[in-house]
Amino acid sequence: MITRTAESQNLMEPVYHSGKSLGLNKSLISRHAMTVLKVLGQKGYDSYLVGGCVRDMLLGLEPKDFDVATNASPEQVRHAFRNGRIIGRRFKIVHVRFGREVIEVTTYRGAPAKTHQDERTHRVGEGGRLLADNIYGSLDEDAMRRDLTVNALYYNPATDEVLDYHDGLADIKRGLLRVIGDPVERYREDPVRMLRVVRFASKLGFEIEPSASEAIDQHASLLTNVPAARLFDEVLKLFHSGSAITTFEKLRQYGLFEYLFPATDNILDKEEAGYPRTFLPLALTNTDRRIQQGKPVIPSFLYAVLLWEPLRQFKEAAMRQGLNEYDSIQQAADQAIVEEISTVAIPRRFTAQMREIWAMQYFFDQRRSRQVYRLLENRKFRAGYDFMLLRASVGQASQDTAEWWTRIQEVDEDERRKMLMSLSGSSKKRRRRKKKKSS
16 A cells, blocks of 8 residues: 655645535446446555546546546555556556456556656656656645646545545636646656647647646647657547547647658648648548547548658659559558658558558559459458548549449449449450551
C-alpha cells in the first residue's frame, strides 16, 4: 500500500460533493469498473473512478473508458486480479481485462523529490520531458499530477462522493479546459498533453484557457521529442473520437499538424488547379459521420487518407520520370510511408493495408474485366471502394467510375456478367490495331 511521500507540500484540499446533488447517474458506470473498485476495497485498498469517465458522467455522457486510481501498487493490483497485466515502463499501469473491456488502474502518483537519484522510478530528459515517472504517493499528490482540472475529479460510488481539487466542476460548467500548474512546464514534461488538450476541446466543445492555448502556440515543436511509436495511438485518438474535422482544424491552427504529418501539411497550403484541396477535410467529415452512426472505422483507412495528398504528388513526380502509373503508385507509397514513419510509427500490418487501398484506386479507375472479381473478393474491398467514392466526390475519380462500381455490387449475377462483357468488348476495341494497307 502506498503512503504519502516526503515531498508532499503545497497540496490542495478537496471539496466534497455528493454525486446525487450533481446529477451523476451511477447506471452509466461499467459493471466491470464496479467489480474492480469492489475487489480493491475488499483487499483493503482505497480506490476511485477518475478522469474522463467522471467528467463525462457529470456532462450526462456515457463514458467509453473507465480509469481507476488507487493506493495499491501496480504489483498489488496485479496480484488482486488474475486478469490483470502491468504495462508500460515510463508510466506503469495495470490493465484489468474483462473480455473486450479493459479497466485501466493507476497507482496514486507522488510528487518527485528534487534530489531523487533512482532513475528506475524517475528520470527527466533534455527539455524537461519525463522519461520515467513511477514515484507513488497520496491521493492529494495524485490530484496535483493530473493534466487538466476537469480530469482531476475523483468519484467513489460506494459513498457517492465526488472529490474536486482544482475547481474542475466550475470549469465543466464554464466549458473551460485549464491545465493544472504552469502549462509550459506541463507540456515540457509530456508534449502529448498538447494533443490531449486539443482533442478534449474538439470533443467537448470547450474553450482552452488563454495561458494553456498560448503555450501550445509557442511550443508546438516539443512534439518532435515524442517517440514516433507513441504517436501512432495518439493520432487514432485524435481522429477516431467523433470530432475529427474540428480536431484537424485546431491542430492546424496551433501548428501541431505539421509535426504529425509534415508532408501532408506542406501540400495542404498549395491549391490544386486554383482550388483548395478538399479530399482530407471531406474524408474526416465522413469519418465523424461513420462514428456517429456506429459504423466501424479502421486505422489503415485513416492513415491512407492522411497520406494520400503527398502520395499523389510523389506519384506524379515518378510518372514524369517515365514510370508507368501502377509502378508510380507503388514507388509513391514507399516514399510516403518511409517519410512518415520517422514521425509517426505506423505498424507494418497497417502500412500493408494502406498499400492495398491505394493500389486498388488504380484498378478501380482502369475497370479491367479480369480484375473485377479479384477486387470484389478482396478483404479490403469496402475500404478501397469508400476511398474511391471520396476521390470521386472531389473530382479525383470520375462519377461514372463510382456509379459503375456501386452498380456492380447491387446487380444479380446475370447482370454482372453483362457489365463485364461490355468492359471486355470495349477493351478489345481499344487494343485492335488498324491493318496495314498493302502496297
